[in-house]
Amino acid sequence: MKPAVKPAAVFAPWEDENETPLIRFDGVTKRFGDFTAIDNVDLSIHRKEFYALLGPSGCGKTTLMRMLAGFEAPSEGTITIGGQDMKGIPPNRREVNMMFQSYALFPHLSVWDNIAFGLRRSDMPKDQIGERVKEMLRLTRLEQFARRKPHQISGGQRQRVALARALAKAPKLLLLDEPLGALDAKLRQDTQFELMDIQEKTETTFVIVTHDQEEAMTVASRVAVMDNGKVIQVDTPPRIYENPKSVYVADFIGDVNLIEGRATLKDAGLASLTWAEGAPEIIATAGEGLVNGAKATFAVRPEKVAISAERPDDRNNVVHGRIHDIAYLGNLSTYHVEIAGGQIIKAQTANNRRLSRRSFTWEDEVWLSWTDTAGLVLAG
Template sequence: MNQSAEKTVFAPWHDPDETPLIAFSNVTKRFGDFTAIDSISLDIYRREFFALLGPSGCGKTTLMRMLGGFETPTSGTITIDGQDMAGVPPNKRAVNMMFQSYALFPHLSVWDNIAFGLRRDRLPKEQVAARVEEMIKLVRLDKFARRKPHQISGGQRQRVALARSLAKAPKLLLLDEPLGALDKKLRQDTQFELMDIQEKTGTTFVIVTHDQEEAMTVASRIAVMDDGRLIQVDTPDRIYETPNSVYVADFIGDVNLIEGNASPRGDGKTLLHWAEGQPPLVAECPHAPETQARCTFAIRPEKVSISKDRPSDRTNVIQGRIEDIAYLGSLSVYSVLLANGTRVKAQTANNRRLSRRELTWEDDVWLSWTETAGIVLDK
């Protein structure tokens, strides 16, 4: 066996022979005159950890509830494993849902909470016991099996709810803001636990969240939503590096946005004329305009270099004055005011014990970046 062989990349959405586990086809959901979901078509594949991401009211929870059978589409079809879900009630679907509140039974032990659904299905005692033990080991709660929910922490209760949801081996697990009740540190730790459990069980997970960092951490792909529509569906790295719109660039992570008039340079790069008396910015543009057009240049703060001396090896160089500094421990963020009133953030890693003391408030500085560091967006 070739030890240097690359690990197979998980990307069934690129395989034309792969059949999706879930298929939304022109699905619309209206509540009276309000359109919550507007003609969405979307495929989700087996073993995916798929995130529905967007602000409150964007339709992500409605989309999940239709998948679980708690809402019925006004029009369009939803299929799970090739079966049309029209008229199929929630309890007849190979789907389980984990709610933000966890909905554990306070009078039952951890063990009995996990066993509850299996007992309702009248499985043999031995089978129930074996499955519960398997789930308890999976979520590492062996020492807490006989405790009641009020006797364990919030993170442990979250794992009990997850174990109970997975006990019946659903093809699909829906998670509605599952980590919302946890503090930041515990939420970060639990994200990695969720990923590990999802990979071990091979269950398809669909998570609803408004937390961009959470979606970027756990998901194989993310659907960014707004006003009941899918704005972009892609892998986290592509959503971050090559957003298809200003909305996605601004919604995911921190970004600098500079408006201007874009025109082609002639070599695949685009020029953005953004301020009178300033040289144009040079960047890539996925939909390069053939003539001059109003566009927005987007660049992440970590891709902007900041220095006291003007760099000589970069095309994109602009001058400004440090207006504010945020020290965040592992990194520092500088807010720089340009001559035309535009503010640009630059981020530096604090890889030495002392922060970069040569840069401070009111300093005149140069900002620079490469021609491929940013992107020009036409919408």
Template sequence: MSQPVFAPWDDPNEKPLIRFENVTKRFGDFVAIDDLSLSIYESEFFALLGPSGCGKTTMMRMLAGFENPSAGKIELAGKNIAGIPPNKRAVNMMFQSYALFPHLSVWENIAFGLKRGDMSKADIAARVEEMLKLTRLTKFAKRKPHQISGGQRQRVALARSLAKAPKLLLLDEPLGALDKKLRQDTQFELMDIQESTGTTFVIVTHDQEEAMTVASRVAVMDEGQIIQVATPGGIYEAPNSVYVADFIGDVNIISGTVKAAGENMYHLDWVANEAPLLAASERPFSDGQEAHLAIRPEKIAISTEKPTEMKNAVQGTVLDIAYLGNLSTYHVQLAGGQVIKAQTANTRRLSRRTITWEDKVWISWSATAGVLLER
């Protein structure tokens, strides 16, 4: 039996765990969050993604209780949480610095928050053991933070944050201090832990790859506003703007004016002396409207001969080749001066390259390969 798809945001009867309703946050004259509304559901792994200063950490701090909104309201499980102090919320926050107590062992670090409640010693011990097992730290229980690696310290901080079984765990750039390989391994560990506890995770990150890997949904932010909220696949394949397309992964943007070319089909006039490009779009455009065609490099084919089947084929010259082991990216300059990236997978061992620098080549793609955007 196949598992039901996890998509509570598509179910009108689902009530969100967190609701931002027309939230604005000002610091003096500076508007950090601008009339923002957002729903996050139980058991989601939700990512707030954006450049530094876009407001994502301010949102996180409002959820944690370190800041209150200047206008609008934030609800957690249906209750307005404005004015509720951080220690009285069913919310825990894990900081980038991990903030572990250096003089306490791993075991004592995890137990610290539990000892301040009214749990019995036996219950505390059982809970700490459970957290050690969950984060695979059992054999490091007696060590001090300086005696374990950065990745293990990160897991201690996670175990401590989860020990009190919060409804919501906030993670502020939690993997920022780890090197790339460890970071990737830890992303999968985080996903496993989130899935096995069912806790709602909200992660703040400026790393697109991280957000795309771990999250059930991603909110792309800019200047205090949410530009788009969607699943990682939705953000990548169907961005709603040039900003989102450009922020996530590599993309080519070709701008011009459109005119209708049949049902859900448009011609894009993009440069003088070149045939218009054909693009499919379910979003309607009017004739003469300015539009931007966003196409991912992996959706563009490159060949020495002119392809006959493809709807869009343009000739250019190879300026640059980036060999990335599994992929090669070709930078092709077109007659109008625009540089387009085309990517091919290196499925065979490196034999002699058929296409090299300065070669005249054809790049081609289908009418459905790109997304036509208004802004």
């Protein structure tokens, strides 16, 4: 008999109360005149994390990053890195490096010299600089481009040069400000996985600012969703997607159906939603802070909604409707179905048959259904 294989340890230091975070924000507020950009934020980021600050433009995520880097000072509260209060410590005295969206490469210098630039101005002995640059070139797979200038390489390669330069001084923390925004969709997707691989190899703590949900959900160990200077929810990507704590997070992350109504708490962690006159109540998992009879919103992802020509008998949540529109996305089709009160519900199905053999088309009457635990009834 073969010995049992020990499963790989799950990386989740935030769940261990004995783990000390690398970074702490305690009651941090940042004001610019009368405008509050960051409003009483508490955050903990652990060593080796790939942490994402996610939110729409103007939500405060870049201001948080600039305070970490030392370019802005908090109006209130404290920021610590490695247990040290950062108050009054300038950017060049912090073990932090920052990679900008523009990459900020020196156009007259070669790839090699761009990477070596910061090392030549550091305390590193001159005879060690060459080996460190070679190490960074190997890490980012740029050896063959070492003597080229930035204009002689592609956008994805320039992104890797900027990353190599930022990592060359082995910072405790690397800040990435919309680092993939200038890349096309396919290259951005490929580069996301390269970033994850490099972060894992170097074991550097990465904090990325992005408004791209897919990017944050792909690369991050945890995501902090922000709005109007506040952190709304911090969690792993699967929990953010499957268990949003608010309507805002459910709506901001991915695609979702939202139905407003009144909540009634039930047994076994469930709740019901009364939502349209004459329509059957919706049964779903109860979210946090629900109050009997209060306004609430049911949230369910389109891929969890089944569509059928006949009424299913094995589910509590069943509604009748008519196909209003169809979005064909190649591997998926999204059916927009009009139900009671003119509400549109989206149901998503995998296209595992050729187009000519599919079951539904525009104006077809269909039944939509989902399980009791497929969605959430959220307060508000």
